[in-house]
């Protein structure tokens with residue numbers, strides 16, 4: 001199985017690691033010679049897909065499956081155009097992606113179909129959260145303490161911009177993935193999303209403190225949303241638990257970063273193998289398993305000797321990453337560590353019990369501080 005992954009940032013990093021775990025041969029394509037995932041793949045092809053550089057076209061044609069791992073409209077259009085022209089298999093649902101990339105459009109879908117979601121300003125009580133309709137990774141997300149603050153912010157923005165203002169919910173955030181095609185969907189391990197001070201996700205953990213009832217409800221919401229957008233491929237659904245009720249924050253029909261490797265470490269399920277099955281075989285081929293191990297996927301950065309846990313944004317500034325097993329007592333690490341330098345990395349660990357996992361995480365922190 002040979003997979004061509006288009007985009008070598010954070011989604012690409014996730015995809016290449018999943019490919020390795022699935023035993024797939026990976027070719028990573030990116031125009032940036034220093035793309036963070038460039039050294040992780042079996043082969044790196046540096047070239048521009050929008051310009052249709054010949055080495056890129058050759059790499060795409062050579063692969064059994066193409067996975068777009070980016071949120072760049074021009075790049076996505078180019079992959080679709082080339083795949084259609086050359087008759088290549090693309091693990092991507094452009095139509096569902098168009099709905100989910102716009103929060104205005106997907107929120108409308110929630111409201112029209114009675115899917116619980118945060119109330120839109122001016123309904124609900126302050127504080128409010130303000131976010132751009134078409135960004136991701138928490139870019140541009142801010143909190144407003146009062147209606148006056150919301151009004152001041154909105155009137156400071158140029159006309160024509162699409163902003164969403166919702167009630168600010170204080171409960172924990174959870175995520176679930178759904179894969180498949182109409183009539184045949186699977187959902188996977190629910191993960192908890194831990195945010196840093198700027199609403200950027202700095203750690204993902206599983207399993208979650210949800211009741212079996214809530215888990216079932218969340219899986220049902222995900223399948224319902226998948227049917228509503230007529231999903232063929234993968235989508236993630238993010239919720240906040242508001243006094244026990246799960247309210248949908250957003251959906252995204254594309255391979256996410258962070259949660260897939262946490263789910264793999266906890267359950268044993270690999271989203272990339274699942275995607276390969278449905279796109280190449282037309283259905284799921286492996287038995288669904290859930291080992292329910294305790295897993296964590298987290299980011300650390302060292303700056304001037306200080307160890308900081310931060311959201312994944314800082315990973316975009318990393319030097320090309322390398323994959324390690326047993327690095328500084330982390331079972332898996334994907335980082336740009338070099339002797340006696342600051343570093344940025346992803347650290348993934350799993351254990352049979354929560355206590356054991358806590359011990360592993362504490363040891364990891366101590367160990368990272370002591371690295372030369």
Ligand SMILES: Nc1ncnc2c1ncn2[C@@H]1O[C@H](COP(=O)(O)OP(=O)(O)O)[C@@H](O)[C@H]1O
Pocket residue numbers: 118129131135136137138139141166167168169170173193195199238240249250
């Ligand atoms: N209504 C809300 N209440 C509380 N926090 C929110 C709300 N909406 C968004 N957030 C926070 O901001 C983060 C990013 O918002 P989200 O809607 O997921 O957009 P994106 O991930 O596409 O930037 C969320 O993960 C959450 O931490």
Ligand SMILES: [Mg+2]
Pocket residue numbers: 137138238250
């Ligand atoms: Mg989000």
